[in-house]
Amino acid sequence: MRHLEVVAVGVGDDRPVPDRITGVERPEDLASFVPGGVAAPVDFVPARAADAEVREAAERVRDRRLLDEDHDEGSGAVADPNDGGAGLVVAAPVHDVHVGVAPVELDAGVDVGDGEGDVGEPAVDRPGIPAHRQSFARVCASRRSAEPREAAGTVAVPMAPVSTSVETLDGNKVRLHVAIPASDFDKAVDAAFRKLASDVKIPGFRPGKVPRELLEARFGPDVARREALQEALPGYYADAVDAEHLDAIAPPDIDITSGEDEGDVEFDAVVEIRPVATITGYDALRVEVSSPEVTDEAIDAQIDALRNRFADLAESAAPLSDGDYAEIDIKGYVHDEAIDGLTATDFLYEVGSGMVVPKLDEELRGKRPGEILKFNDRLPERFGDRAGEEVAFQVLVKDVKRKVLPEVTDDWVSEVSEFDTVDELRVDVRRRLELVSTVQTQMAARDKVLEAAAELVDVDLPDALVHQEMERRLHDLAHRLEGQGATIEQYLAATGQEQEAFVAAVRQGATAGVRADLALRAVVAQEGITATQDGLDAEIARLAERMEEKPAKVRRDLDRRGLLEAVRSDIARGKALQLLVDRATVVDEQGKPLDLSLPEEQSPKEESEQEPQA
Numbered sequence: 001m002r003h004l005e006v007v008a009v010g011v012g013d014d015r016p017v018p019d020r021i022t023g024v025e026r027p028e029d030l031a032s033f034v035p036g037g038v039a040a041p042v043d044f045v046p047a048r049a050a051d052a053e054v055r056e057a058a059e060r061v062r063d064r065r066l067l068d069e070d071h072d073e074g075s076g077a078v079a080d081p082n083d084g085g086a087g088l089v090v091a092a093p094v095h096d097v098h099v100g101v102a103p104v105e106l107d108a109g110v111d112v113g114d115g116e117g118d119v120g121e122p123a124v125d126r127p128g129i130p131a132h133r134q135s136f137a138r139v140c141a142s143r144r145s146a147e148p149r150e151a152a153g154t155v156a157v158p159m160a161p162v163s164t165s166v167e168t169l170d171g172n173k174v175r176l177h178v179a180i181p182a183s184d185f186d187k188a189v190d191a192a193f194r195k196l197a198s199d200v201k202i203p204g205f206r207p208g209k210v211p212r213e214l215l216e217a218r219f220g221p222d223v224a225r226r227e228a229l230q231e232a233l234p235g236y237y238a239d240a241v242d243a244e245h246l247d248a249i250a251p252p253d254i255d256i257t258s259g260e261d262e263g264d265v266e267f268d269a270v271v272e273i274r275p276v277a278t279i280t281g282y283d284a285l286r287v288e289v290s291s292p293e294v295t296d297e298a299i300d301a302q303i304d305a306l307r308n309r310f311a312d313l314a315e316s317a318a319p320l321s322d323g324d325y326a327e328i329d330i331k332g333y334v335h336d337e338a339i340d341g342l343t344a345t346d347f348l349y350e351v352g353s354g355m356v357v358p359k360l361d362e363e364l365r366g367k368r369p370g371e372i373l374k375f376n377d378r379l380p381e382r383f384g385d386r387a388g389e390e391v392a393f394q395v396l397v398k399d400v401k402r403k404v405l406p407e408v409t410d411d412w413v414s415e416v417s418e419f420d421t422v423d424e425l426r427v428d429v430r431r432r433l434e435l436v437s438t439v440q441t442q443m444a445a446r447d448k449v450l451e452a453a454a455e456l457v458d459v460d461l462p463d464a465l466v467h468q469e470m471e472r473r474l475h476d477l478a479h480r481l482e483g484q485g486a487t488i489e490q491y492l493a494a495t496g497q498e499q500e501a502f503v504a505a506v507r508q509g510a511t512a513g514v515r516a517d518l519a520l521r522a523v524v525a526q527e528g529i530t531a532t533q534d535g536l537d538a539e540i541a542r543l544a545e546r547m548e549e550k551p552a553k554v555r556r557d558l559d560r561r562g563l564l565e566a567v568r569s570d571i572a573r574g575k576a577l578q579l580l581v582d583r584a585t586v587v588d589e590q591g592k593p594l595d596l597s598l599p600e601e602q603s604p605k606e607e608s609e610q611e612p613q614a
Contacts (some may be wrong), residue, residue, distance in 0.1 A: 004560055009357050012210040014177040014486070021525060039197050042405050042611075046207055052453055077220055078609065082185075088363060105595065107529055109612060111307065113271045118350045122480040129138050134143065140431050142152075148366075161181045161183070162178065162180050162181070162184065162236060162240070163178075163179045164177065164178050164179075164243055165177045165238040165245055166246070169270065172274075172275050172460075173270055173271065173273065174270070174271060175268050175269070175270050176236065176237075176240055176244060176246065176252070176264065176268065176270075176271060176396045177267075177269075178236055178240045178267055178268075178269065178478075179264060179265075179266045180236055180259070180264065180265040180266070181264055182259070182263050182264050183261070185228065185232070185264070185265045188231070188232035189224050189225050189228045191228070191230065191232075192225070192228040193212050193215060195217070195227070196212040196215055196223065197209065197226060199217060200215070202214065202218075202471065205489075206589070221260055225260075225261070229260065229265070233254070233265075234242055237267075238251065238414065239268055240269070242562075245274055246271070247274040247346075248272070248273055248274075249272055249273060249464050250271060250464040252270060253269070253270040253271070253292040254268070254269050255268045255270075256267075256269060256456070272462055272464055272543070274321075274462075274464065274465070274518075274521075275460070275461075275518065276399070276459075276521070276522075276525070277454065277458070277459045277518045277519065277521070277522040278526065279456040279457060279458075279519060279522045280456065281456055281527070282453050282465045282519070282522075282523055282580060282583075283583045284451055285452045285453065285580065285583070285585070285586075286452075286584065286585045286586075286587065287445060287448035287449055287451075287452055287584060287585075288448070288586075288587050288588070288589065288590065288591075289444045289586060289587075290441065290443050290444070290589065290595070291435035291441075291588040291589065291592075291594065292434065292438045292441040292589065292594070294430055294434050294437055298368060298433055299300055299426055299429050299430055301438070302429045302433065303408060303425065303426070303429065305454050306351050306416065306417075307405040307406055308403070308405065310406055310412075311403045311405050312403075312404045313402070313403060313404070314401060315399070315401060315402075316400045316401060316402040317400070318370075318402070319365075319366045319367065319368055319400075320351050320364050320365060320366060320367050320397070320400055321365060321366075322351050322352030322361075322365070323351065323400050323402075323403060324350075324396055324400060324403070325348050325351070325401040325402070325403070326348075326351060326398075326399070326400060326401075327346060327347070327348055327349075327397075327399035327400075327401065328347050328349055328351050328364075328396060328397055328398060328532075329344070329345045329346070329347070329357070329394050329395070329396040329398065330342065330343065330344055330360075330393065330394070330395045331343045331393065331395075332392070332393050333391070333393045333394075334389065334390075334391055336361040339391060342356070342391065342393075348401075349364075350363050351365060357378070357379065357380065357393070358377065358380070359375050359376075359377035359378040359393075360377070360393065360395070363375055363395065364395075364397070367397050368397065368400065369397055369398060369399055370397065370398075371396075371397045373393070373394070373395040373396075373397070374393070374395075375392075376390055376391065377390070377391070377393065378390050378391070379393060381389055381494055381552055406592070408422055409422065412560040413425045431599065434599050435598065435599060438596060438597075438598055438599065439598070441594070441596055442596050445584070445586045445596060446577070446581050449577075449580050449581050449584045449586075450519070450577065450580065451512070451516070453514040453516070453520070453583075454512065454515040454579055455515075456513050456519060456521045457519050457522070459517045459518065459520075461511060461514050462513060465514045466511050466514055469511075469513055469514055470503075470507055470510045473506050473509065473510060474488070474506065477491070520576045520577060521573070523576040523579065524576045527576065527579065529570035529576050529579070530568070530572055530577045531568035531569075531571045531575075535569065536564070536568055538565075539567060539571065540555050540558070
């Protein structure tokens with residue numbers, strides 16, 4: 001059994017958003033509802049027996065290992081300070097809380113395994129079934145569904161032949177009791193002996209063929225049972241969590257109550273579960289956003305930008321000012337040694353652009369051809385390793401040119417665009433700006449609606465969820481900065497942030513994200529929202545197209561890894577968010593209700609002909 005990473009793609013949006021499945025990538029921009037993280041620690045389980053003819057179910061825990069142990073992840077590995085893993089990126093349908101940047105898409109078909117949390121994991125949701133593949137010290141909480149059932153009493157669930165029961169405790173915790181018959185656990189002990197036989201070297205025996213009696217005589221009869229307890233119990237724990245539909249959010253506290261030496265094995269696992277919120281008033285939310293109205297000034301600015309693209313440069317005798325172009329010879333040097341990239345002749349430089357060093361613009365303002373400038377300045381951050389270094393400059397002003405913008409006429413419009421008249425151009429610009437403005441307002445309204453729904457959640461947020469969310473954000477930021485050759489410390493220095501303020505901002509965003517997720521889960525449960533089979537099929541088809549795989553293969557992969565229900569859960573949460581948006585009242589700054597439907601498609605020529613009639 002191997003695990004699969006999943007990344008959600010929003011409905012109608014190519015940008016990835018969280019889908020709350022194990023390994024979800026989430027962009028990190030520190031906005032209040034944009035949790036971040038780059039992957040859940042998921043380990044690789046070979047699931048094979050030492051002998052080809054022996055394949056008992058208990059053996060699936062015999063040869064567990066994390067990919068980082070062997071440093072053999074293969075292609076697509078994610079770089080991290082020690083090592084990392086790569087995973088299949090799978091799209092899920094939710095367009096929920098946030099707008100993000102493109103994720104790190106890894107090699108399809110490569111499985112994830114990283115015990116240090118270096119590969120991405122979901123931003124708001126901590127999956128409910130732990131990635132329990134080494135020891136209880138490394139169990140990681142995970143998630144099974146959007147509508148977790150609260151454990152009540154001590155209802156036993158048979159697990160053929162393992163049995164479980166759950167007792168509700170204070171502080172959002174439950175005690176999960178698991179009983180494993182000796183006959184079943186003996187298979188794990190046998191598997192532990194076979195593993196020991198393959199690992200040790202005893203003269204006269206091939207690897208894996210050392211008799212059990214000899215191993216017991218040399219290492220003691222308890223060595224295999226201890227190994228089986230360490231290796232097999234995480235699997236029994238995960239199966240029990242799955243059977244009881246627990247939404248665990250933290251590693252369990254395990255206490256083996258019976259069977260350490262012989263007989264039936266029983267253990268208790270005290271684990272914190274995700275709280276279940278019930279909210280009221282979510283169907284009548286009212287939020288305020290900026291009006292998407294497009295002004296004439298905004299249209300003029302777009303047309304002026306087009307004029308700038310087609311501007312001519314003319315000789316000028318006036319002193320240089322911002323927006324003018326200076327033809328210069330420039331030399332930058334340190335201790336009489338010229339610096340490549342800061343030395344050029346006949347260089348056409350726009351005054352005020354700040355493209356070299358800030359002091360160059362200061363020195364050029366008011367100058368005329370023939371003047372020579374000498375000054376020192378420090379190189380800005382974009383110069384990389386040389387940033388902050390003081391450089392001496394010598395500049396000769398050779399010529400001054402002024403930008404001449406073309407006049408806005410029908411002839412000019414027909415030359416530089418597909419339109420025949422200025423009116424048609426203005427109509428097209430207005431239509432494009434209205435489309436962009438409406439989409440931006442829709443996104444702002446969606447975030448405001450979710451924020452308002454989150455305020456209805458009155459349950460205490462578990463520290464485990466908030467801390468996990470913070471870790472994911474920091475991991476994601478560090479990973480993206482690493483791709484740019486930078487560190488978090490350098491990022492803080494470049495943005496002028498103090499570490500304490502930065503951490504506080506991360507915590508605030510993580511807290512808001514967790515609360516928003518609980519609100520969506522509450523709406524799903526209270527409205528009885530589910531994912532249809534058609535919706536699931538459509539999402540799998542979209543995923544298959546993106547991954548260049550056949551839909552049947554993607555479905556098999558998801559089914560084999562137990563992720564189909566997780567995808568359905570995310571579809572349901574996406575529907576919950578859309579329900580909130582559809583029922584909400586969105587107003588502008590003056591309290592006027594807004595129609596955020598996208599403008600109908602109409603040709604600029606038709607619209608320009610209609611305007612005089614209006």
